[in-house]
Amino acid sequence: MNEQPIVELKDVSFTYGCHPVLEKVNLNIYPGDAVVITGPNGAGKTTLLKLVLGQLKAGAGSIKIFGQDVSQLKDRYRLGYVAQRATHFNSQFPATVREVVASGRVSRRGLFRPLLARDYNLVDETLELVGLTDFRQQPVGALSGGQQQRVFIARALVSQPDLLILDEPTTGIDAMAQASLYQLLRQLNQERHITMLIVSHELAGLASVVTRQVCLDKHICTCQCHAYPSLEAQLSHCSRRTAWQYAK
Numbered sequence: 001m002n003e004q005p006i007v008e009l010k011d012v013s014f015t016y017g018c019h020p021v022l023e024k025v026n027l028n029i030y031p032g033d034a035v036v037i038t039g040p041n042g043a044g045k046t047t048l049l050k051l052v053l054g055q056l057k058a059g060a061g062s063i064k065i066f067g068q069d070v071s072q073l074k075d076r077y078r079l080g081y082v083a084q085r086a087t088h089f090n091s092q093f094p095a096t097v098r099e100v101v102a103s104g105r106v107s108r109r110g111l112f113r114p115l116l117a118r119d120y121n122l123v124d125e126t127l128e129l130v131g132l133t134d135f136r137q138q139p140v141g142a143l144s145g146g147q148q149q150r151v152f153i154a155r156a157l158v159s160q161p162d163l164l165i166l167d168e169p170t171t172g173i174d175a176m177a178q179a180s181l182y183q184l185l186r187q188l189n190q191e192r193h194i195t196m197l198i199v200s201h202e203l204a205g206l207a208s209v210v211t212r213q214v215c216l217d218k219h220i221c222t223c224q225c226h227a228y229p230s231l232e233a234q235l236s237h238c239s240r241r242t243a244w245q246y247a248k
């Protein structure tokens with residue numbers, strides 16, 4: 001592939017104190033990819049996302065985002081991030097859905113520059129895209145878990161990121177909300193061409209969304225891009241592998 005990767009991890013290692021978590025991890029993500037990272041609890045998946053976001057610094061190796069060293073990246077709004085358990089929201093929190101989504105525009109505009117009419121137009125378009133137009137004036141704490149997850153996806157999308165990063169996006173939401181979230185993610189990737197990096201254990205549900213799966217165990221990241229006749233076969237292999245790792 002000649003295209004420049006959006007994310008390029010080369011021999012990345014990371015240690016919390018004296019507890020090694022990632023060792024010589026290599027991973028490239030290209031424009032248009034929808035990559036899911038799976039692996040057992042404690043494998044280092046969230047740690048890897050934090051390294052990509054520049055929230056943690058690798059102990060060894062290099063991380064490039066849009067071709068720049070992650071520590072030099074200026075346009076942070078190009079990375080849209082929905083954290084794990086983003087939906088564990090205080091139900092008394094007074095902000096409306098529209099206000100929470102609009103706050104995602106601040107990183108694009110700059111902290112001291114007020115939002116303009118065109119920013120609010122984009123907020124409303126994004127609310128429409130995620131199916132929350134009718135809820136825009138409601139307090140975000142009053143929404144269901146699945147609806148709140150959409151609010152946070154909209155908040156990440158409204159800065160018009162080149163890469164959307166989602167950590168366990170389906171945690172705590174029911175099967176119907178999960179199915180509609182998968183449909184939204186598929187639409188964002190296939191129709192809007194948004195590149196995605198998703199951490200999830202929900203392999204079956206994501207089969208129709210992702211273009212590639214990466215299995216992360218504590219030390220090794222294995223990309224099995226072309227080894228299987230179908231994505232389903234690849235996912236099935238990785239599920240078995242993960243189950244085996246749990247059983248160890």
Ligand SMILES: Nc1ncnc2c1ncn2[C@@H]1O[C@H](COP(=O)(O)OP(=O)(O)OP(=O)(O)O)[C@@H](O)[C@H]1O
Binds near residue numbers: 019046
């Ligand atoms: N701030 C921290 N300080 C010390 N150790 C940490 C810290 N954060 C995570 N760890 C440890 O690092 C390892 C990897 O954690 P991480 O959260 O990246 O795993 P994960 O694969 O995302 O797990 P899960 O699937 O449970 O979310 C775990 O053993 C965890 O206990």
